[in-house]
Amino acid sequence: MTELRELERALSAVEAEARSAVEAAARPEELEALRLRYLGKKGRLTALKREVGRLPAELRPEFGRMVNRASAAIEAMLASRLEALARDETARRLEAERLDVTFPGRPWPRGHLHPVYQVWEAIEAIFVAMGFDVAEGPQVEWDDYNFVALNIPKDHPARDMQQSFYVAGEMLLRTQTSPVQIRYMRARCPELPIRMIAPGRVFRRDDDATHSPMFHQVEGLVVDRGISLGDLKGCLDLFAREMFGAAARTRFRPSYFPFTEPSAEVDVSCTVCGGTGCRTCGYSGWLEILGAGMVHPQVLANGGYDPEEVTGFAFGMGIERIAMLRYGVDDLRLFFGNDLRFLEQF
């Protein structure tokens, strides 16, 4: 009996020693060493197990249970310590790897589309949605198409409004996108209806804050049976609201273009002040944005159509002009200066 007591004391001592050793361990490897030291084949507990021979047979099962209990206790100690260590490690690593999300990110370079072309695309989108085809014509154009077929013969005073660059013979840089009207009608005649816009570059001998030798225009043409000035107003009203917002209003003033009759100058309510008057609109509340009119019978005939049978309207606007209004740019030359500090704002 005393032997059993003695062994029990020895077991308790090993267990207590193991507990303090496990608790002192700081790394998982140390725990593995302790496992070998106490529970391994040459471990302290295994050595105690061998003492069982000193006990009488009836006490041996009792001792076996005591050893197993101690062994389980040490296992549990090791496991819980390992877990605690792992938890500490994660916490430590998390602490070490914490990000300051307020730091600036690494920038990705961003490119910018030219404001004039952004407006070009916006205008195109509005009219394409209204069923207009997008047509093109050459920038170097025949005098016939640019002027004569549009009712502007040689020596016509309207040529003063558009000083041209001449190339060779009867060729010039087109001063307007209107020649595309003629090209389009001649290519389509006698198809109906004609609904087209023709955006593109045009050239005039002018260079100052509001004129550039090269700029961009959008021409529009609708030809069908029964097209009226009211239809022109309706189409351009819709365009103005799409372009400048639902509150935009338009105003049609009689004007003059050799290839339209009646002709109109179209103003839109000032995009800055909304019509009450400010510096941008010269305190008039209105901004001039485009010229328009009913296609002149002679121009319809030049396009191959019978003016007794069909009527049509046409309009033309400067893209830079719309871009200036839309973005509040006051100097046309900024668009062609290609200063990245300017372009990167659009």
Place this chain on the structure above:
Amino acid sequence: MRVSLEWLSEMVTVPWPAEELAERLTMAGVKVEAVRRPFDGLSGVVVGRVEAMDRHPASDALWLARVLVTEETGTGARRLTIVSGAGNPRPGDLVCVAPPGAVLPGGWRIDRQEIRGQVSEGMLLAASELLLGAKPRPDEEILVVAPDASYPGGPPRIGQDVVSLLELDDVVFELDLTPNYAVHCQSVFGVAMEVAALAAEVDPACGRVRKPVGEWAGEGPPVSEVARVVVEEPELCPRYVGCGVVELKPGPAPLWLQRRLAASGLRPINNVVDVTNYVMLEWGQPLHAFDAARLEDRTIVVRRARPKESLVTLDGVERNLDEEVLVIADARRAVGIAGVMGGENTEVSSATREVLLEAAHFDPRSVRRTSQRFGIRSEAAIRFEKWVDPNTTPVAADRAVALLREVAGGVPARGRIDCYPRPYEPRRIRVRPRRVNLLLGTDLDATDQANLLERLHFEVDAVAAYPAPGREAATAAQPADREIDLWVTVPTRRQDVAGEADVAEEIARLYGYGRIASTMPRGQLTRGHRRPVRQAADQVRHHLAGLGLTEVVTYAFLHPGVFDRLRLPPDHPHRRAVRLRNPMTEDQSLLRPWLVPSVLEAAAANVRRRADSVRLFELGTVHLPAGKEAEELPREETRLALLLWGYDGPPAWNRSRREVDFYDLKGLVEEVLAFVGVDGAFAPATPRITPAGRRWSRPRGGPLDTWARCTRRSWRPTAGTAGRTWLSCTSRPSWNWPGPCASTCRRPASPAPSGTWRCWCPGHCRRTGWRRPSAKGPAPSWTAWSCSTFTRGTRSPKAGAAWPTPWSTGRRTGP
């Protein structure tokens, strides 16, 4: 064109305040650019009588005037002592006095001040200080007010406010006239007709215009003794009216006349010339006065100039003439360029006693050609080249003769010369009210339309018309029932109204564009199309912007020296560029055949502005000369240029930047090719420069001489690192991006002209459809963006042929 409201009100009753009138004129097509009150601020200036004029005791250049400004009445006379810079007024003369407290136009306040030891109680005014047209000069004389009764409110009185004396509260409208309104609105009378047509809506009484006609009786010798007139070119001078005035006394014109000229922007000269200008402003008919005594043989011949003939015009410039120029000549020599400018040799001077007054109608095209050729934009030429009503000519001449009698003491010669072999008849235009309504989208009956036209003084006859035979009856616009036709007689002063559509515009603008209801076109629904290649181009632009490149738009012009600066060989195909015949400047004299110089210039400009990372692209057009230069339009192609320079991106705290190199650019080109579904391959080009052309890099003098010079200082973003520009440009028609595969699939036969490297598409690049990603092997590079997208619906050209432009380049004049 400037119009004085005071002058206008003489002819028509204006029922609106100035601003409202301006608004209404603008909405009727006569655009009022500005409403000016030039005399705004003027107050306190009165008429005074000089009582004494003495030398300033301390200065030879100054005078000391004693001026009575308030008559002797119950409160006593008021006299001022004023230091004056000019001593021309004599005691008894009336002058304009600004006493202390008066304000001159523009807000200049007059105060009592000491000048060389003398207190000056105000100021005596010269004409320029009252904005009466004269040019301010240091030696300008003090304005002396003539004590006659020619003023609108009677003779001047001492102490009278000059605002009421000279109508200096006038409003001036600045008109911005389109060419058609310029035909009839370049005169006060023409504008008055417009105002009357508008005002008639408010009050029919306002629709009447009081015509400023002149009445005179010939009291002098017969006009044939003053001069005789021979018109040799009736085609170019369809009407010539001549009147003679003798016993003239040239001198300054009365102030009221000077003031009206000044308000209209003309400078007073002398009473004879001023009258011709005055009547031109009033009636729109330019007039010219020849000094009849200086006319050789007292003869006027309207003829073409003779070869090698020359004439010194009134502006003092000698003009060389030839048969293209219509001149007014005497028996021996030219005395004026018809309709443009008179000659010095017969100019009216202070010695002139008799004049021949010319009022003519010249052919607008001829005047226009001549005025452009000599660069003379005279008031006369501006009017003649638009159209001057030939039937107003004698009215204007009569008015001028009457005025010369009134203001220059002239005696009219008996009779009037009038060469008018083929009188112009007013046009009669058939107007179908139904057709007008169809064109305008209105619902105005024939009577409404006729009433509107009559307000413009058009004569209208209504004719009941029956269905016309043939086409008209068959069209939808003309139903078969009875209709009214209007026959409209248009006065000859409205040359711009030539057809039914013009009459419709007149109806619409008087009715008011604003009252026409907005509608949407009815008819077949259509889908709007864009050419697939344009859609592709836009997608590439958006893609490039997404990749960090910024789009630039450069001028289509080039300086011819740019090819030398880029060291292109003399026979290089890029040197064949389309040349402009009349460029604005030498550096804009070529149409660019490639984009490279333009984007290089755009990049250089940004480097000069200290940009350290430049990433640009341009999708632009270039022009390549056609084979037959004057018969075929140049070929126009859309090209893409990419340019990288400097660092690879914006700076950041946690990244070191590096400079872009060839492989950045190559990657970009490959990306674009992949995006449009084209395979590309790269190879060194001739001359072999590896891995990329130094030609573009480090411009230290030499190759890029000019822009190296302007960029050298800023070319290096950081010390020790030379910036390098990496540039790609679609530089050959055979790589007509994003053109069809057929032309890009060929390996170019000749070396790429850029001299750096080139890219072409070996084998097939046409991919159609897509393949299902397979688990085995590498994933296929598929794209829904295949090349066939570009070519859909268009005919594929023969292999090797250039892709056709979407327009014809030939010249065709008829449909």
